[in-house]
Amino acid sequence: MRCLLSAxxxxxxxxxxxxxxxxxxxxxxxxxxxxxxxxxPDRLGLTGPALLPENLKRLGRKRAPGVIANGRAATQxxxxxxxxxxxxxxxxxxxxxxxxxxxxxxxxxxxxxxxVVYFPxxxxxxxxxxxxxxxxxxLNLFLVVEAGDHHVTVLDGDSxxxxxxxxxRFALHGGPKYTSDGRFVYFASRDGxxxxxxxxxxxTVAEIRAGVNTRNIAVSADDRYVLVGNYLPHTLVLxxxxxxxxxxxxxxxxxxxxxxxxxxxxxAPPRESFIIALKDIPEIWELFYSDHPPRVxxxxxxxxxxxxxxxxxxxxxxxxxxxxDILDDFFFDQGYDNIIGTARNDKKGxxxxxxxxxxxxxxxxxxxxxxxxxxxxxxxxHSVMATPNxxxxxxxxxxxxxxxxxxxxxTLGPGFFMRSHENTPYAWVDVFFGPNKDVMHxxxxxxxKIVKTLRPAPGKTSAHVxxxxxxxxxxxxxxxxxxxxxxYDAKTLxxxxxxxxxxxxxxxxxxxxxxxxxxxxx
Ligand code: DHE
Numbered sequence: 001m002r003c004l005l006s007a008x009x010x011x012x013x014x015x016x017x018x019x020x021x022x023x024x025x026x027x028x029x030x031x032x033x034x035x036x037x038x039x040x041p042d043r044l045g046l047t048g049p050a051l052l053p054e055n056l057k058r059l060g061r062k063r064a065p066g067v068i069a070n071g072r073a074a075t076q077x078x079x080x081x082x083x084x085x086x087x088x089x090x091x092x093x094x095x096x097x098x099x100x101x102x103x104x105x106x107x108x109x110x111x112x113x114x115x116v117v118y119f120p121x122x123x124x125x126x127x128x129x130x131x132x133x134x135x136x137x138x139l140n141l142f143l144v145v146e147a148g149d150h151h152v153t154v155l156d157g158d159s160x161x162x163x164x165x166x167x168x169r170f171a172l173h174g175g176p177k178y179t180s181d182g183r184f185v186y187f188a189s190r191d192g193x194x195x196x197x198x199x200x201x202x203x204t205v206a207e208i209r210a211g212v213n214t215r216n217i218a219v220s221a222d223d224r225y226v227l228v229g230n231y232l233p234h235t236l237v238l239x240x241x242x243x244x245x246x247x248x249x250x251x252x253x254x255x256x257x258x259x260x261x262x263x264x265x266x267x268a269p270p271r272e273s274f275i276i277a278l279k280d281i282p283e284i285w286e287l288f289y290s291d292h293p294p295r296v297x298x299x300x301x302x303x304x305x306x307x308x309x310x311x312x313x314x315x316x317x318x319x320x321x322x323x324x325d326i327l328d329d330f331f332f333d334q335g336y337d338n339i340i341g342t343a344r345n346d347k348k349g350x351x352x353x354x355x356x357x358x359x360x361x362x363x364x365x366x367x368x369x370x371x372x373x374x375x376x377x378x379x380x381x382h383s384v385m386a387t388p389n390x391x392x393x394x395x396x397x398x399x400x401x402x403x404x405x406x407x408x409x410x411t412l413g414p415g416f417f418m419r420s421h422e423n424t425p426y427a428w429v430d431v432f433f434g435p436n437k438d439v440m441h442x443x444x445x446x447x448x449k450i451v452k453t454l455r456p457a458p459g460k461t462s463a464h465v466x467x468x469x470x471x472x473x474x475x476x477x478x479x480x481x482x483x484x485x486x487x488y489d490a491k492t493l494x495x496x497x498x499x500x501x502x503x504x505x506x507x508x509x510x511x512x513x514x515x516x517x518x519x520x521x522x
Contacts, residue, residue, distance in 0.1 A: 148502030229262030367392030388415030420519030423471030
């Protein structure tokens with residue numbers, strides 16, 4: 001069997017290069033016969049994910065024939081090796097990796113048509129009168145996103161026992177976003193599905209498909225709006241946070257009509273706004289959601305005038321900040337005055353001040369910093385920030401008063417995620433890439449030295465740390481189908497417990513998120 005499959009794989013790889021031209025009519029026919037029922041006649045996805053080049057980047061062209069032939073474990077994708085030969089599989093691969101002639105549309109009609117409210121009483125009911133259906137501390141729960149079989153586990157952060165597990169949409173990405181009291185949470189899938197989940201009743205309340213290829217979501221600090229940033233189409237989608245119904249679709253384009261993908265959207269609570277980074281045009285957008293948008297922040301008067309009650313009337317003013325360089329991945333300082341983002345210049349980092357609305361510093365961040373993972377803390381009376389680097393084996397630590405690099409801490413390989421907590425002297429960073437992908441470094445936040453290097457599961461990727469609400473325990477993921485969450489005592493750095501999970505990519509503590517802890521993503 002194994003020989004047959006490898007032969008099929010080799011044949012299909014060969015066939016791909018022979019057929020990598022315009023998709024043929026029979027490829028379309030094959031697609032309609034075998035794929036359209038689950039992936040949609042327009043390739044935008046139905047019960048299965050969208051099959052467009054942008055959505056397939058992570059699978060990759062080389063692995064695609066194997067998935068078509070053998071199916072995908074823990075999903076509804078069956079193998080087609082009995083129905084399709086290598087040549088036909090190659091034709092299909094070529095077809096799905098070819099962009100459609102006309103850019104896919106996902107406008108208001110389709111968004112509205114996808115909207116489902118499963119529990120209207122939970123969407124519109126009185127949230128304050130309800131009690132959780134479990135006895136665990138609702139603020140010390142973790143949601144663990146298990147990418148292995150597309151499930152989410154609700155984990156008690158005191159007993160470290162799972163209390164619930166439910167099926168998620170295919171390929172969730174980014175952090176789930178909680179309402180300010182931790183009662184509800186929102187998830188986004190790479191295919192554009194937004195789901196609202198009730199953390200007390202443990203039920204999915206509503207869902208809507210806001211895009212074809214979505215980056216991430218943000219929830220307004222007043223819990224009234226969810227903003228979705230899309231790669232495909234080039235839109236922002238604003239939803240009501242109660243039942244996820246559509247408020248408006250905002251096309252993303254500059255004055256010349258050039259449209260852009262959205263890199264990321266985040267909420268800036270003190271500003272009552274969403275900050276939006278754009279991938280293709282050098283602008284940062286700020287969308288105000290307040291009914292009474294403030295005209296003065298920290299003593300600076302805004303140069304635009306907004307009538308009061310705008311959001312009530314369905315108007316959400318957008319301030320566009322023109323920049324010299326594209327701002328991609330970013331995070332905020334704790335006061336939400338500055339955006340620390342990537343740049344495409346040789347320095348690779350830039351700081352934007354939101355009060356004066358201009359770049360105030362370049363940062364020495366060569367490589368490919370993963371700023372969504374940046375964290376801050378206090379050191380010698382100064383605020384410092386630190387970020388891992390996806391392409392270089394070091395963590396950069398920067399003084400946030402001078403914006404100068406204090407230290408590049410050498411690691412055993414490039415890292416993806418970095419986390420800490422106010423109550424721990426350590427910052428944890430993974431080594432995500434290369435031969436040491438099973439390593440987790442623990443760094444002293446004052447000496448900036450690695451104090452311990454852990455290998456929780458030799459040979460398996462260990463990644464992404466999150467702390468309990470009191471900072472006493474650090475939870476590490478083992479990214480494997482046969483994976484786990486490994487709980488460490490954050491002081492002694494000794495293992496306390498191992499909870500089996502299926503590729504638990506990320507975990508999100510309710511308290512740390514809603515209190516916007518300096519050691520985690522917001
Ligand atoms: Fe992510 C968060 C961008 C690839 C797992 N990732 C984010 C966020 C952004 C981002 C902008 C913040 C969103 C938020 O929380 O609201 N990620 C990108 C990329 O540009 C990149 C490099 C390429 C891409 O395919 O989009 C990328 N990310 C990955 C992965 O390959 C990861 C490791 C596996 C996966 O499941 O896709 C991955 N990203 C994550 C996770 C978070 C995340 C687990 C949430 C981290 C957190 O603690 O908040």
